[in-house]
Amino acid sequence: MASTFPADExxxxxxxxxxxxxxxxxxxxxxxxxxxxxxxxxxxxMSKVMMGTAITMFILATMHIGVNFTRIIKAFIIFKNEPGGPAAYFNELSNFTNIFGSTIYVAQTLLGDGFVLYRCAVVCGRKYWIVAFPGLLLMGSTVTGIGILYSFAKVAQDAEIFLPELGHWIVSFFTLTLATNLICTGLVAARVWKINKMSERVGTANLMPVLLVIVESGAIYSATLLTLLFTYVADSWAQYLLLDAVSPIVGITFSLVILRLSLGLTAPDGVTRTFHDLHTHNYGVGSSLWAPPSVAGKGDSDIQLSAPSKTPSGRRPTETQVSEDDAVSNV
Incomplete structure (x- = not known):
C-alpha cells in the first residue's frame, strides 16, 4: 500500500x-x-467554557494547516533536490515542523476529548463517578500523546512512522481517544434517551432530535478515528489523509452540535420546550436533562422554574422552561 501511494503524494x-x-x-x-x-x-x-473551547480549537486548526503548508513548501521547493526528495523530508520524524505539527494535533485531540468528557459530566448531573473511567482514558491519551512526541524526537532520522516502537504509542493514542469518545457519547445519549422515555409518560417534549444530534456528531468523529487507526495498522500512507483531517473535523463537529441546537434546527416544535420535574413522578432523575448546575443555584444556565397546573396523576410538578438557547448550554 505504501509503495502504491507514497508519502509525498x-x-x-x-x-x-x-x-x-x-x-x-x-x-x-x-x-x-x-x-x-x-x-x-x-x-x-457553560457558554463561557464553550466559547473558550471554540476559540482554542480554531487557533489550533489554523496553526496546524499553517504548519502543513510550511512542510509542503519545504518538501517540494526548498529541499526537493535532497536525497530521497520530498518523501524523505516527510519521513523525517525528528524534524521540528513534524514535531510541532504533531504537538498541535495531540493538543487539538485532547481538547476535544476533554470537552466531550466535561459535557458528559454536566449532562449526567455532575456525578463524576460516572465519568471516572473515560477520565482515566483521557489521562492515558495524554500520556501516550506525550510518548509519541518524545519518540519522534529520539527516533533515527531515516525511520518511518510505522516502526513498532512508534506504533505502540500511536495505536494506543488512537485507541484511547476513540474509546473516550464512544463511551462519553454513549453516556450522554443514554441520559437523553432515559429522560425522553420518562418525559413521554407525562406528555412533555420529544428529545429524540437532540439524541440524533449527539449520536451523529459522535459518529462522524469516531468513524474518522477508526479509519485512521485501520490505515495506520495497515502501514498505509493514506493515514495522512485522515490524520490531517482530524483537526478541522474536531472543530466542525463541536460547532455543528452548538448551532443545530441553538438555532432550533433539531426542534420539532416551537421555541420553548417544557420538562416536568421527574422527581414528582418518582422517576429518580433531576428536573431537567440540561441543567443540574443551575437548579443547584450555580448559574450555569438560564433555566426558569415555575409551578404549572396539575398533571393527570393529580400532582403539581415543577415545570422547567428551557429555551433553544438553554438547551445548548449543557449539550
Missing amino acids: AKLVSIFMQTLLYGVFCPLFFATIIVLRRKVAAQSG
Missing part, C-alpha cells in the same frame, strides 16, 4: 482535504461565536 492530497475541511470549519466557527456571545452576555458559565 499522500501529503499533497491530505493538505488539499484539510484545506477544504478548514474552509467548512471557518464559517461554522464564526457562526458559533455569534451564538455563544449571547449566552456569555447572559453570564452563562
Whole structure:
C-alpha cells in the first residue's frame, strides 16, 4: 500500500482535504461565536467554557494547516533536490515542523476529548463517578500523546512512522481517544434517551432530535478515528489523509452540535420546550436533562422554574422552561 501511494503524494492530497475541511470549519466557527456571545452576555458559565473551547480549537486548526503548508513548501521547493526528495523530508520524524505539527494535533485531540468528557459530566448531573473511567482514558491519551512526541524526537532520522516502537504509542493514542469518545457519547445519549422515555409518560417534549444530534456528531468523529487507526495498522500512507483531517473535523463537529441546537434546527416544535420535574413522578432523575448546575443555584444556565397546573396523576410538578438557547448550554 505504501509503495502504491507514497508519502509525498499522500501529503499533497491530505493538505488539499484539510484545506477544504478548514474552509467548512471557518464559517461554522464564526457562526458559533455569534451564538455563544449571547449566552456569555447572559453570564452563562457553560457558554463561557464553550466559547473558550471554540476559540482554542480554531487557533489550533489554523496553526496546524499553517504548519502543513510550511512542510509542503519545504518538501517540494526548498529541499526537493535532497536525497530521497520530498518523501524523505516527510519521513523525517525528528524534524521540528513534524514535531510541532504533531504537538498541535495531540493538543487539538485532547481538547476535544476533554470537552466531550466535561459535557458528559454536566449532562449526567455532575456525578463524576460516572465519568471516572473515560477520565482515566483521557489521562492515558495524554500520556501516550506525550510518548509519541518524545519518540519522534529520539527516533533515527531515516525511520518511518510505522516502526513498532512508534506504533505502540500511536495505536494506543488512537485507541484511547476513540474509546473516550464512544463511551462519553454513549453516556450522554443514554441520559437523553432515559429522560425522553420518562418525559413521554407525562406528555412533555420529544428529545429524540437532540439524541440524533449527539449520536451523529459522535459518529462522524469516531468513524474518522477508526479509519485512521485501520490505515495506520495497515502501514498505509493514506493515514495522512485522515490524520490531517482530524483537526478541522474536531472543530466542525463541536460547532455543528452548538448551532443545530441553538438555532432550533433539531426542534420539532416551537421555541420553548417544557420538562416536568421527574422527581414528582418518582422517576429518580433531576428536573431537567440540561441543567443540574443551575437548579443547584450555580448559574450555569438560564433555566426558569415555575409551578404549572396539575398533571393527570393529580400532582403539581415543577415545570422547567428551557429555551433553544438553554438547551445548548449543557449539550
